[in-house]
Amino acid sequence: MFRYESKFIKKIVKVIDDKLSRIRTPFTGASYLIGIDSRVQNINSWLNDGSTDVGIVLVNGIGGIGKTTIAKFVYNLNHRRFEGSCFLEDVRETSKKPNGLVQLQSKFLRDILSGRKVKVHSVSEGINKIRDAITCKRVLLVLDDVDDMDQIRAIFGRRDWFFPGSKIIITTRYAQLLRERELSIYNIYNVHSLNVDESLELFNLHAFGQDQPREGYMKLSKRIADRSGGLPLALQTLGSSLYGRDMDVWESTLDKLVDIPQNEVFKKLRISYDALQDNHDQNLFLHIACFFVGKEKDYIVRILDGCDFFTIVGIENLVDRCLVTIGEDKVVKMHQMICSMGREIVRLESKDPEKRNRLWRDKDSFDVLK
Structure with a gap:
């Protein structure tokens, strides 16, 4: 009888713990979490699978789609189940600051060492101190808005440094991280638009x-x-x-x-455009946004290769930045807000349509030709 009572008490404790974790949370999420339960179900199951493997999940999607909101929500629900936890927010922006990577390392060490401050003078020193700290406790780590492997390498050099059962969540709009051999990612979560x-x-x-x-x-x-x-x-x-x-x-x-897209949305989405590696890929993106959305990939390649573009590799780079997708029918698709962002970049070239590099509106084309 005592055994059954013990199991029943554990269930009650777990239910109360789940409810309290929604109240006592380290992060304040979005005001309204529409559709969040279905979006976090798979990640929550993964976080609680009881595996002794060091798990990594990559949360991938365009800017403004809700990657950080999802990461904060699952972190709030689960961080107390681990011996140590840390949410490193805005990794991309922080890493650009002077000693930004060292700042990220210091926060990670402070959080998983229960607030104890550790002085870090260089990235290499920080990596060594992190390795010593994460080998002895099961931790939950979230790296939010990553766009370069160097940002990940500064936090952990190798996956097997972590204590068994540790979990790592990485949010990114850069799908190239999926192909990085060092991560050995087995779990990928692509965030989709709301219905x-x-x-x-x-x-x-x-x-x-x-x-x-x-x-x-x-x-x-x-x-x-x-x-x-x-x-x-x-x-x-x-x-x-x-x-x-x-x-x-x-x-x-x-x-x-x-x-004209709303300014805050435009600035958020433009980050992916600005992150493209050169003006070749930027010009390719603008051509597609203005003229080729919904066209077959082979058709776009045939046209733009004739205009001295390296279209195949360029489209792959756009896919990596979540700026376009290729459907099973080989049609190149683009989220309508990203398409609006691209066209707004062209519009901002000049108030006068005849001074822009591209014209896609009938009225502008007619006025310029007239």
């Missing part, structure tokens, strides 16, 4: 403070949510910017979005 119902609900929560629109706003809400392409960042920023605004402002905003 139609989720998009509308998230937009309404930010635009009205409720999951249903105000009377008379349903059609406009649907059109703006559809224009956002299921991108949570776009839905949040547009919804917040339209909160309390009159209907004529909504209609004007919708007209503007056809040609």
Whole structure:
């Protein structure tokens, strides 16, 4: 009888622990977590699989799709199950700062050593101290927004340094990391856009403070949510910017979005464009955004190879940066907000259409030719 009572008590403790972990969390996540449970289910199962392997999962997707939100949510739920844990946020931006990698190393050491400060004077010294620290305890590590293997190497040189059962989550918009032999990644989670119902609900929560629109706003809400392409960042920023605004402002905003993306979304998405390795790939991206979305890859290769592009390898580089995808039908696809971002880059070249490198709007082309 005691054995069954013991099991029952453990179950009660686990349920309470799960509920408390949602309350006592180290990170404040997004205001509204629409569709989050289904998106974190696989990662949660992986975190609690009881394996003694050192597991790595790569959370991959375009900017603003919700990678960091997902990582924070699963970290909040699970960090207390490990002997040590650390969430390194904005790795890409931090690594650009003077001694940025050393700052990341110092935070990692401080977190997994329960707040004890460890002086780190160089990246190589930090790597050695991290190796000594992670070999003796099971840890959960999140590396958020990684775009270069050197950022990962500065935190852990080798996977087998970690204590058995440790887990590592890496969020990135750079799919090339999938092919890095050093990571030996066995788990990949591609984050997809919100569906139609989720998009509308998230937009309404930010635009009205409720999951249903105000009377008379349903059609406009649907059109703006559809224009956002299921991108949570776009839905949040547009919804917040339209909160309390009159209907004529909504209609004007919708007209503007056809040609000009919302600025915060544009800046977030442009990071992937700016990270392309050279102007060849940048120009290739702009050509596709303006003229070739929805066209077959072979057709695009035939046209642009004739314009002195190295199209095949260029498209692969765009896929690596989550700027385009290739469907099973070999059609080149692009998220509509990324397409808008590319066209906005071209529009910003000049106020005068005749001074831009590309024209895709009928009206602009007609005016220039006239």
